[in-house]
Amino acid sequence: MGEVAVNGLMMAADPVVLLSGDEGDEVLLNGSSSSSLEAKENVSGLVNGVVTLNERVKRRAKRPSKFLTKELNRANSDSQVIAPLRALKNSRKSRNGFGRGLPKKGGAGGKGTWGALGSELTEEEVDGAIDTNDPNYDETNPENKDFRLKVINVDRSDEELQKQISSLVAEYFDHGDTQETYLALEELNVACRAHLVVVTAVELAMDHKPSHREMTSVLLADLYGHLLYETHYAKGYDALIKNLSDLVLDTPDAPTILGNFIARSIADDCIPPKFLQSYKGRVDNDHAVVTLARSDSLLSMRHGLVRLDNVWGVGGGTRPVKYLVKKMVLLLQEYLSSSDIAEATRCLIELEVPHFHHELVYEAVVMVLENMDERTGKMMCDLLESLHRSIIITPTQMKAGFLRVYEDMPQICVDVPPAYTILEKFVLKCQVAKVVGDDIVKKMPVRGRKRFVSEGDGGRVKDDAYF
Missing domain, CATH: 1.25.40.180 (Serine Threonine Protein Phosphatase 5, Tetratricopeptide repeat)
Structure with a gap:
């Protein structure tokens, strides 16, 4: 056991022979021989002509995976019958014994694999085009190139908007969910012409049975404060009163039905009672007179606001x-x-x-x-x-x-x-x-x-x- 002096300090060291000069010179480290190049890598430096040793380079041991070790131990057991390594053969994990037990290629390769995470977003054909048998194949864009949509603000006419509102109200008659109908109407962006919702809903309800008219009154009441406001109700009912001459052709009871709707909206606090007073002495149409008289009679009867909750009658199944x-x-x-x-x-x-x-x-x-x-x-x-x-x-x-x-x-x-x-x-x-x-x-x-x-x-x- 020798000692090495470094900057005046004595350090114990194993027997080391240092030779320098020619390419054939060798160095003996801990009793082992290596080339001078390897010796230079295994020493930290030269201090006063003396090379000091650094800590030994630690390399990570490559141990076989747990799955491989388990299968090999089972195969080398004392039993006379050696089970075939079928599970090892069909394993999708690395077989070299040095892996970490993860799928080969990160799950992106091999038969029956799902592919790497997110590969479905970047999957492309060899020629850059989608297969013609693909349901998502676009004939107008066979090269599958990205293109930018140009949004054009098209001004819809009142007739087109009323058709879209009518389809939504008809769906509401089937499911009866006012929240769903409100969200659908909001997507149509009808805020600037919301009075058309009142006009379309009432006109459609005139052709349906009393239970659907009750559902329409509930819808109009639930939309108050969200999509419809007092001005929208007033403008919508005013348009319906002016159009009574045409509505009577399809629905003879249109004046009475419209009067019920107006009275029900007043009872639901959607429009104030002064709405009827503003028409006194200003209406020349006989049908409009019947409508206003019907609303006034319903509101003026005893406990009229309470009775208007059943102005359309009670639904069949609830009676x-x-x-x-x-x-x-x-x-x-x-x-x-x-x-x-x-x-x-x-x-x-x-x-x-x-x-x-x-x-x-x-x-x-x-x-x-x-x-x-x-x-x-x-x-x-x-x-x-x-x-x-x-x-x-x-x-x-x-x-x-x-x-x-x-x-x-x-x-x-x-x-x-x-x-x-x-x-x-x-x-x-x-x-x-x-x-x-x-x-x-x-x-x-x-x-x-x-x-x-x-x-x-x-x-x-x-x-x-x-x-």
Whole structure:
């Protein structure tokens, strides 16, 4: 063990032989021989003619990956059977044993790989053009070159803008989401002509049923303060009042409907009540007079602002069952007195309860059983035939109505003893008119075998006693 003096300091060192001069000179470091070039790399410098050693250069050891080591250990185990390295063979990781366990080429190469991250944004064909079979292939730009769009501010006419608004309002009638409709209208950039929203929505609602008119009133009320303001409502209703002469041609009730809309907007605080006062003495059109009179009468009645919430009536599905049953009974009674099938059909459609039409069938059959006359049976059969032929009452609803009568026959027979006989004749008459099918006729209940002393004639009911 020798010592080396560096700047007056004694340093311990391993046996080192330093030779300099020729290219063939060698240096012995820790007992190993190397060239002078390598010696110069392994020493830090020359101090007073003495070369001092620097710390040994540490190179990172290249160890095989964990996956490779695991597979090799399994293959070299003591077992007699050496499992094939199928998993190693199909691995997408590096096989040289010096990787970090990451996919080859960063996942950008090989069969079945997704490609490098973001490669889909820069993917191009060899010739720089997109494949013609690609759904995104653009025939006008086959070279797939970038081009800049030039935005031109096109001034749309009122007719074109109203068509776009009309389509959005029609979609609103389907989904009923006022927020979605507001966002769609905002994208149309109608702020400068927002009164057209009022005009278009009211004109479209005039051609629809009362439930859609109620939805239109809700839409106009929800848009207040966001897209529509007081001036827009006033300008829109003023345009509708001036155009009543044309609206009456398509909708005869246009003056009354428009009056309801104006009164409802006043009740919703969209426009002030003074809006009606500004037209007094300034209107010469008869239709406009009817509209203003209708609005004034609705607002001047007792608790008018509260009642205007139901100016279009309550929606079909939200009304109580007892209310609907009462309406259908009144409908049938009015039909028996007027014999007007068209009016009865219109009243049934206005109820907007297609899921509850079986109640009409039930009440019609029960009315036939209670009246016990031929006229009622014939008129009800004609009504059901007309409703069935026009598919206003579906076969499912028709069947449900008759089955309900079959189930309630024991209770009906208490008040109407010959109910079974009348029911049989009425059902057969409806079968001839193709109102019901054979399956309904087969399920028809028959009269019980129990005999009563008061019936006489051995319990036999005379068929000619009823229609």
